Each structure stands twice: as structure tokens, then as C-alpha cells.
Amino acid sequence: MVAIATAFAATLTTVTSKETGSYSSAFKFLAFANAFTCGFTLLFLSFVFFFGRHGLNPTNHLLFLHDMFLMSLMLSGVAAGTAFGYLGCRGNSNAGWSKTCDPWNK
Numbered sequence: 001m002v003a004i005a006t007a008f009a010a011t012l013t014t015v016t017s018k019e020t021g022s023y024s025s026a027f028k029f030l031a032f033a034n035a036f037t038c039g040f041t042l043l044f045l046s047f048v049f050f051f052g053r054h055g056l057n058p059t060n061h062l063l064f065l066h067d068m069f070l071m072s073l074m075l076s077g078v079a080a081g082t083a084f085g086y087l088g089c090r091g092n093s094n095a096g097w098s099k100t101c102d103p104w105n106k
Contacts, residue, residue, distance in 0.1 A: 001045075003037075003041055004038055004041050004042050004045070007034050007035075007037045007038035007041065007074075008034075008038045010034045011031055011034040011035045011038060014027060014030055014031040014034065015031050024084050025080075026080040026081055026083060026084035027080075027081055027084060029076075029077055029080045029081075030077040030078065030080055030081040032077070033073050033074055033076065033077025033078075034074075034077065036070075036073060037070050037073060037074050040066070040070060041070065044063070044066050048063065088100045
């Protein structure tokens with residue numbers, strides 16, 4: 001339940017923020033990954049709750065694969081958002097992109 005709540009909060013924060021970087025494809029992917037993770041975790045949690053997990057059965061393997069897929073999706077979304085933030089902070093002289101976060105340089 002904590003994972004669902006935090007994924008939902010992160011999705012709302014990313015989608016409703018008025019930051020200048022919210023138009024980027026990296027942040028759109030991050031919001032999509034959060035929303036997808038929230039929805040499918042809620043769906044699968046209800047599946048496990050209603051059908052139960054007693055002993056060794058195919059549901060245990062399906063739960064493992066589900067968790068691995070969502071973990072991979074979230075990591076790729078976070079990596080995309082982090083890469084965009086790094087470019088904003090450091091810039092890229094090879095591509096001609098200047099820094100946009102100069103107030104935090106020391």
C-alpha cells in the first residue's frame with residue numbers, strides 16, 4: 001500500500017508541477033512509469049488478495065515476474081528523469097546546451 005501511495009503521489013507531483021522541464025520526454029516517461037506502476041500494483045495486489053497465495057503455485061512466479069518488470073520500469077523512468085536533471089545542472093558543451101541551474105554551482 002505504501003508503494004501504491006508513493007507512486008500515485010509522485011505521478012500527481014510530476015504531472016501537476018509548473019516546472020519548466022515538465023514538457024520533456026524524460027519527465028513524461030517518468031510520469032508514465034509512475035502511473036503504470038501505481039495502477040498495475042493496485043491491480044495485482046487486488047488479484048493476490050482475492051485469489052490468495054497459499055503454498056507453491058504459479059501465482060508466486062507471476063508475482064515475482066510482475067515485481068521484476070515494475071522495478072525495471074521504475075528504474076528506467078528514474079534514470080531518464082535523473083539524466084534530464086543532470087543535463088540541466090551541468091549542460092553539454094558537445095551539443096551546445098548551456099547550464100540552466102547556475103544558482104547552485106559553487
